[in-house]
Amino acid sequence: MKPLHADICRYEVPFTAPVTVRSVLLASREGLLLRLKCEGATAFGEIAPLPGLHAESLDEATSALAAFIPELSRLNLNSSDERRRLLDEATLPPSVATGIEMALVNLAALTTGSLPSFPGAFPPASKIPVNALLAGKPEAVLERAAKRYAEGFLAFKLKVRKGQLDEAIASIRAFHEAFGDKAELRLDANQSLDFDEAVRFGKALPPGSISYIEEPLTDTALIPEFHAATGLPSALDESLWQRPALLDEIGPTPLGALVIKPNCIGGIQRSLDLAAKARRMGLQAVFSSAFESSVSLGLYALLAAVSSPTPAASGLDTASFLADDLTDKPFAAPDGRADPAAAWRDSQRVKPGMIETIASWRL
Incomplete structure (x- = not known):
């Protein structure tokens, strides 16, 4: 109507x-x-x-x-x-x-x-995994990771900041020693590293310690060279809307995932179309938010649920960074997984x- x-x-x-x-x-x-x-x-x-x-x-x-x-x-x-x-x-x-x-x-x-x-979507999964955000000094990172792991989270994301790479390496080593292959660790560098420092950083990581690093380079076009030098897969996030043609130019080989922020991509169906392209390329489609309220998170959870028969862990833990929320029942993943149908219904109760x-x- x-x-x-x-x-x-x-x-x-x-x-x-x-x-x-x-x-x-x-x-x-x-x-x-x-x-x-x-x-x-x-x-x-x-x-x-x-x-x-x-x-x-x-x-x-x-x-x-x-x-x-x-x-x-x-x-x-x-x-x-x-x-x-x-x-x-x-x-x-x-x-x-x-x-x-x-x-x-x-x-x-x-x-x-x-x-x-x-149109063309899969039947919605009854639950979707969510990755927990990590930040701070290595001790704080490991403490938060242990707490969220005990709650049921099996996927984590750590921000990598230029000028703090030694700290990030220490956090990644501590995480790997604590969890091994029992939990997935993703990195996000927000296009902050030049090529040489990104390669030095990548070579310093324990083998098998991360799933991928989002936007490692200031020049995204160099991702294939970064992959050849380090063996690490990257993920595209900002580049998907800043330079959309790069995805086809880079191709799937050096990539592990596409991180899809609908309010940056510019629409709901456009985001689902991009998730379908990720699936055709053999890449994970990771739905993610830009610190929006639970009004958005509820629909994003549903998008993740219909984008694949086995949805990747989504970047929807951002509600935990808000002191309040717009909905009666804020988005939550109490055991590291969210109920997308319930999250969507709750998203409309403002x-x-x-x-x-x-x-x-x-x-």
Whole structure:
């Protein structure tokens, strides 16, 4: 069913501790919710560009969203084909396109009383694994890893920072000694290392200690050479939207995974299309968030659940970094796994006191 009413709502949620994104220090997470209503249903989609990651600011996203909302009146059935055509005709920042599509997908599902459905998708897995985030000094990394492992987490992700490589190597060695092949460790360098230091770092790691390293190089095109020098597989994340053609140029051999952030890729169906391409290339499709609220995490969990018969561990542990959340029941993976159907249903139960309506339309 097509939406009849639209609201833009704004929110701000503090982090449990300041978060650094590409040298930008953030004390809180700010964003928007697009609230769509029709007879008998209210649905939400999240628009949350992350400073340091997205090109668009929150104010720019707000303006783009407000300018687009009248176009929603052109929808007839709110079908997947209609949504794609409407969004493809627009020029929208990726976070805005994703939030609009999210709200429309959610509205279509809520009006039928079913889970969101996607063309060509697999039946949703009943559970999806989630990787736990690690940070800090080696002692803190190992302490958090041991705690999350005891809870049931079997996949972990550690940030690798330029200028702190010795510390990262110590953390990786300690993790490998503690867990061996009982737990998976992924790294993320956020395109921070030049080629020579990345190779030195890679050669210093114990054999078999990591699954892959996300975006190890400032020049992503050198990933094949990095793989030849170290034997380590990489994963593409930022490059997927910064330089999309590189995926085909690099090919699957030096890669282990594609890390898919829908609000950077620019849409829900685009993200599923990319996951399908990863599967055809023999790579993991790892759905990941950009510190969004549980409104997004619920749908992302469902995307991971329908993207593969055996979903890879997703990067959705970011809710644990928020001091509060927008939903009555925040996203959780209590045993290292999340229930995607329950997470999606919970994602649409937003606490009114957490959001402020700043604009409204009758469509």
